Amino acid sequence: MEKIIQTALDLAKKAFDLGETPIGAVIFNTKTKEILCFAHNLTEENKDPTAHAEILAIREAGKLLKNANLSGYSIFSTLEPCAMCACAISWAKLDNVYFGAYDVKSGAVENGIQMFKHTHHKPDVFGGFHEAECADLMSCFFKEKRK
Amino acid sequence: MEKIIQTALDLAKKAFDLGETPIGAVIFNTKTKEILCFAHNLTEENKDPTAHAEILAIREAGKLLKNANLSGYSIFSTLEPCAMCACAISWAKLDNVYFGAYDVKSGAVENGIQMFKHTHHKPDVFGGFHEAECADLMSCFFKEKRK
Numbered sequence: 001m002e003k004i005i006q007t008a009l010d011l012a013k014k015a016f017d018l019g020e021t022p023i024g025a026v027i028f029n030t031k032t033k034e035i036l037c038f039a040h041n042l043t044e045e046n047k048d049p050t051a052h053a054e055i056l057a058i059r060e061a062g063k064l065l066k067n068a069n070l071s072g073y074s075i076f077s078t079l080e081p082c083a084m085c086a087c088a089i090s091w092a093k094l095d096n097v098y099f100g101a102y103d104v105k106s107g108a109v110e111n112g113i114q115m116f117k118h119t120h121h122k123p124d125v126f127g128g129f130h131e132a133e134c135a136d137l138m139s140c141f142f143k144e145k146r147k
Numbered sequence: 148m149e150k151i152i153q154t155a156l157d158l159a160k161k162a163f164d165l166g167e168t169p170i171g172a173v174i175f176n177t178k179t180k181e182i183l184c185f186a187h188n189l190t191e192e193n194k195d196p197t198a199h200a201e202i203l204a205i206r207e208a209g210k211l212l213k214n215a216n217l218s219g220y221s222i223f224s225t226l227e228p229c230a231m232c233a234c235a236i237s238w239a240k241l242d243n244v245y246f247g248a249y250d251v252k253s254g255a256v257e258n259g260i261q262m263f264k265h266t267h268h269k270p271d272v273f274g275g276f277h278e279a280e281c282a283d284l285m286s287c288f289f290k291e292k293r294k
Contacts, residue, residue, distance in 0.1 A: 043215050044215070046209070046210075046215075047209040047210060047212070047213050047214055047215050048205075048206050048209045048210070048215055049205060049209060049215040049216070049217070049235065049238040049239040049240075050197070050202055050205055050206055050235045050238070050239075051206075051215075055197050058195075058196060058197055059195050059197055059198075062193070062194040062195045062196060063193075063194060063195070065194070066194050067194055068190050068191070068193075068194050068195055068196040068198075069196070070196070082234060082238075083230055083231075083233075083234035083260075083262065083265070083266075084230075084231050084232075084234035084235045084238060085231075086230075087229060087230035087231035087234065087255075088196065088197045088231045091196040091197070091229075091231060092196040092197075093196075108234075112265060113230075113260050113262075113265050115230065115260075118230070118259060118260050119230075
């Protein structure tokens with residue numbers, strides 16, 4: 001699991017350097033933990049409000065597996081997914097959702113609308129991995145933006 | 148408005164013929180009602196669980212306007228958007244959401260979690276346009292699938 005988290009953190013840092021919201025996501029085989037694909041936010045560069053790390057990783061996974069159903073795979077995101085990404089995770093039928101920092105403002109897994117209380121497919125959820133490091137990246141980013 | 152609705156219905160019918168969930172979405176200038184872009188569901192062909200009509204139309208609009216902020220524009224969808232699409236509409240800052248049929252099962256605008264009660268950006272919502280025709284397409288599709 002540590003390699004997956006480090007990959008996601010590296011992606012988040014790369015996003016930060018590019019001026020994108022510093023969030024990274026990795027999709028991996030639930031059993032073997034082998035990494036399938038990954039992404040970081042690209043809303044600015046792509047001019048695409050849906051280009052969150054999780055959405056981009058899910059799109060890439062579907063392409064690689066030639067299947068819109070991603071069961072057998074799980075996702076790690078450095079930040080608690082928003083409602084858009086949480087619902088996408090449910091449509092994708094990912095087994096489990098792991099995330100780093102909790103997001104009181106826009107998170108929709110443990111916070112806010114707690115999406116998986118409402119969806120048909122309900123992945124297992126595990127939050128708080130490397131929480132401080134994941135959260136620090138976000139607060140540095142928003143501090144820079146406000147300057 | 149009628150031209151926008153007909154365009155979305157034609158897209159939904161095209162999706163039906165392709166074996167895709169028959170939903171069409173159109174993004175248009177809120178003031179002039181000029182159509183900017185449109186899409187239909189492509190989850191099967193694209194092997195992408197996020198390829199709902201609304202998401203694809205939003206991605207295309209961002210590309211065309213070279214801006215992830217779509218304020219000044221509105222969306223019509225033949226079906227009440229799901230939570231993923233409703234949240235994407237909020238991130239995109241679209242002015243208004245118009246839709247055809249209500250979706251008791253997966254709708255998240257008037258039904259279910261009523262997304263815009265929870266998001267920072269709250270578009271105005273108008274449902275029930277050509278409701279019977281939009282709903283019929285969906286019920287025919289699911290009847291065919293169950294055969």
